[in-house]
Amino acid sequence: MKKVLIVDDEAAIREGIPYVVDWESLGYQIIASAENGLVGLEMIRKYQPDLVMLDIQMPAKTGLEMVKEAQEEGFHFHSIILSGYSDFEYAKQAIKLGTASYLLKPIDEDELLIILEELSKKVDQEKAEEERYMVLEKLFGKDQTGFESYKYGQLIQSQSARSQGVNHLDHPTEIKVLDFYHQKQYYQLFLANHEIVQQGLKEVGREAVIVTPWMPIKHSLKPLVSVISELKKYRYLYPKGELSYTFLEKQKAKMSFEDDLLEEMLKQFLNINQLLNLWEPYKQNYFYQQKPEEAIKWQALQDLDWLTQHIQSKFSVELIWESKDVQGDIYQTKSITELINLMKKEIEKIQLDVSNQLNSQDIISEMKHYTQENYQKDLSLKIIGERFNYNSAYLGKKFRKETGKTYLAYLEEIRMEKAKDILLHSNFMVYEIAEMVGYSNVDYFYKKFKNHFHLSPNEFRKN
The missing domain is CATH 1.20.272 (Zinc Finger, Delta Prime; domain 3)
Known part of the structure; x- marks a missing residue:
């Protein structure tokens, strides 16, 4: 019930307002009344009302002064100004103070009903927002405390708001349910004073839902978030549907382990x-x-x-x-x-x-044979790999392992031996011989030949 305080210097108003509407059916309870702003301020401090109905012009302290001082002290409430003066200046001051409405005396019952209903919705929304913020701080923020009024809690994380069946409980009246959104995930927090053993989720389709067990929350809500984080690690195994410790146990019971x-x-x-x-x-x-x-x-x-x-x-x-x-x-x-x-x-x-x-165990023999027949062409491991449909790196490793030398070293030996034979048994010029054994650059051929035989081609021919 929302607490109501009446502050008016007219006794008739203070005594009559409780009978204007059915306050309890609207969710309100009149807790006290005061005859001026000074006493009203004391009542605000004592009862911390949700709604204050007040007159403006009162002895000792005006209604607006009372509201302003109470707000400065940190009290938060809604107020309805009651006045016999239709002075717009008062209305403007009331609006600046955040006053809900401004009513002229005598009070119109229908108008008051409309104001109270709208105010009730607003108050409920504000309280829900405050509660949601408080829960977020307890779960994901710096607040390490729990709930004094509840012993157990259960947290559910899903990818959409109110997953079908998530709110299915056998004892819904005994449980408080809070919905909120955090870091692109929807959550429902269930609060109760005993573990609801019978609780269960209906079929949730293909949506991913993570469910913690009922846990003590009197001292902290952080363990609930820790369980959610732990269960998330198993989403890799079960990408869809419900994920909980109970579910994991049931799934493991269905499985068996095969060795070796x-x-x-x-x-x-x-x-x-x-x-x-x-x-x-x-x-x-x-x-x-x-x-x-x-x-x-x-x-x-x-x-x-x-x-x-x-x-x-x-x-x-x-x-x-x-x-x-x-x-x-x-x-x-x-x-x-x-x-x-x-x-x-x-x-x-x-x-x-x-x-x-x-x-293809004879691939090295084939490489050697192909090289001996085609040494005069442009050859490399890449070209050989494409010719025999093998990875060039693999061929290079295999060739070296079986022959003890790299393929390029083997190719150079073949070319040098052919060049030597031509030098000894023909009158071809050196540049012609270089081209005949696969070297387009004669200077490079000279260098390779001298490294191999320790003589230049001309010196070799003379000797």
């Missing part, structure tokens, strides 16, 4: 169909473990690293794949499903690489 899946993946690595069948239990293991988002992504990277290392060892191949190349993509995934799909694609790439290597 990575070993089985390694065993079935080249059996595409069998490997595909292993991804679902691999995914289910994460649901069973219920690790938070960051832990899942880290584990996925470790598993891919483990697989690539053991694949190289098992099949005697060299893979270019490195976890750092896919780390960014993994950490950008928004759900476990996206993660598993990404891992599948990476493994498919590795499968293709391994298959190519296993099917």
Whole structure:
């Protein structure tokens, strides 16, 4: 009930106002009356009313003086000026003081009813706004205190206002519900003096809703926010629908854990169909473990690293794949499903690489043969890679591993031997020989030849 104080020097007004309207049905209760502004100020200090009905002209202290002093002392209330004078100057002063209305005596019942109804809505809105601000401070601000008048609280976060079913309670009259919006999220705070064990959410469709358990809130509301933050970490596993500790427990009870899946993946690595069948239990293991988002992504990277290392060892191949190349993509995934799909694609790439290597064990022999037949052409690892449909970096590593030298060093040896043979068995000029063995720049050819044989081409021919 909103508290009402009547301040008027006319006894008839003070005694008559309580009978003008049905105050209680409108949500008001007349708590006291005063015969002048001085006594009225004391009453304001004592009762802190929501509404003050006052006369302007009164002995000891006028109504406007009383309101002004009360406001300066920090009291906040609405007021209705009652006056027998239709003086506009009084009305202007009342407006400056934030007075709700200005009524002439005698009071018109219908006019007062309209004012009270409008004022009631305004007061309710202000109180709701104050309460909302207070709750935001207790949840997300610096206020560390709880609610003295309530023992338990439950917080619900959603992506839209009043999600369907969120306000479904078995005992709604025993619970206070506060709605508010904070940092692009909607919240509902439920307050009660006992845990509502029977409470439950209706079907919320595909919307993401996070629900805390009922928790003691007498000392602080911060634990509710901490639980919301903790539960958010599992949204990666369950992108839609309700998310709560109860829900997580029920989901885990449905799951089972399979050991040695990575070993089985390694065993079935080249059996595409069998490997595909292993991804679902691999995914289910994460649901069973219920690790938070960051832990899942880290584990996925470790598993891919483990697989690539053991694949190289098992099949005697060299893979270019490195976890750092896919780390960014993994950490950008928004759900476990996206993660598993990404891992599948990476493994498919590795499968293709391994298959190519296993099917092309003689690639180095082919590279040598091609180089011996085409040494006079413009050759490089990139050109060779395109010719044989291989990654140039992979070919470079494999060539060096099997021959002990780089491909360019091997190409240079072939060209130098051909140049040597031509110098010894022909009369071609040096620049012609350079072009014949693949060097368009004769000075560069001179430099390479001298580095290789420690003699210039002409000196070599003379000797």
